[in-house]
Amino acid sequence: DGGITQSPKYLFRKEGQNVTLSCEQNLNHDAMYWYRQDPGQGLRLIYYSQIVNDFQKGDIAEGYSVSREKKESFPLTVTSAQKNPTAFYLCASSIGSVNYGYTFGSGTRLTVV
Amino acid sequence: AQSVTQLDSQVPVFEEAPVELRCNYSSSVSVYLFWYVQYPNQGLQLLLKYLSGSTLVKGINGFEAEFNKSQTSFHLRKPSVHISDTAEYFCAVSLITGGGNKLTFGTGTQLKVEL
Numbered sequence: 001d002g003g004i005t006q007s008p009k010y011l012f013r014k015e016g017q018n019v020t021l022s023c024e025q026n027l028n029h030d031a032m033y034w035y036r037q038d039p040g041q042g043l044r045l046i047y048y049s050q051i052v053n054d055f056q057k058g059d060i061a062e063g064y065s066v067s068r069e070k071k072e073s074f075p076l077t078v079t080s081a082q083k084n085p086t087a088f089y090l091c092a093s094s095i096g097s098v099n100y101g102y103t104f105g106s107g108t109r110l111t112v113v
Numbered sequence: 114a115q116s117v118t119q120l121d122s123q124v125p126v127f128e129e130a131p132v133e134l135r136c137n138y139s140s141s142v143s144v145y146l147f148w149y150v151q152y153p154n155q156g157l158q159l160l161l162k163y164l165s166g167s168t169l170v171k172g173i174n175g176f177e178a179e180f181n182k183s184q185t186s187f188h189l190r191k192p193s194v195h196i197s198d199t200a201e202y203f204c205a206v207s208l209i210t211g212g213g214n215k216l217t218f219g220t221g222t223q224l225k226v227e228l
Contacts, residue, residue, distance in 0.1 A: 042119075042220035096214065097214060
């Protein structure tokens with residue numbers, strides 16, 4: 001079955017370490033997105049990519065980086081520059097036109113100690 | 114830029130009662146509107162969407178929403194809720210043109226269905 005896989009589901013890191021969250025899709029979708037979810041704040045867009053080898057900053061890109069070397073993969077790196085990295089991270093993809101909606105992964109909960 | 118306001122952070126309701134979750138949006142241009150549901154520690158699932166045409170949109174699990182352009186609202190309703198509807202619900206908006214295919218989400222409404 002097609003879908004989006006985010007791994008790992010839970011991730012613990014020490015403060016000051018970079019960490020990479022995986023997002024893989026087999027839906028043949030062109031566009032991929034990373035959102036951060038915090039209680040009471042909804043989902044905020046970190047980065048998005050409409051096509052391979054191209055991506056744009058979202059509303060809260062500081063302290064994060066991404067790459068899009070393959071259509072299927074859109075990994076997110078949380079760097080030590082991100083001041084408050086503990087959150088639930090959601091990856092999504094879409095066929096290219098937003099009117100079809102997004103397909104979401106099941107998320108990665110990152111805890112920095 | 115577009116924005117979404119979900120006025121109620123939590124809505125408690127008894128099983129089999131009707132419910133309405135409110136959503137208002139702000140945009141200077143035409144938009145698409147969506148409702149998503151999220152169960153604990155999971156991703157979001159599309160409930161329904163308004164793209165054009167009839168302002169009453171029916172979705173999965175018995176939910177429906179009505180687009181009101183003059184009030185810039187897209188409220189979600191269900192005539193009779195079930196325990197299994199307990200979840201967080203997000204309203205989202207996207208510009209029809211010039212939006213870069215991005216969704217802007219509201220802060221969510223936690224629906225708690227009680228016996």
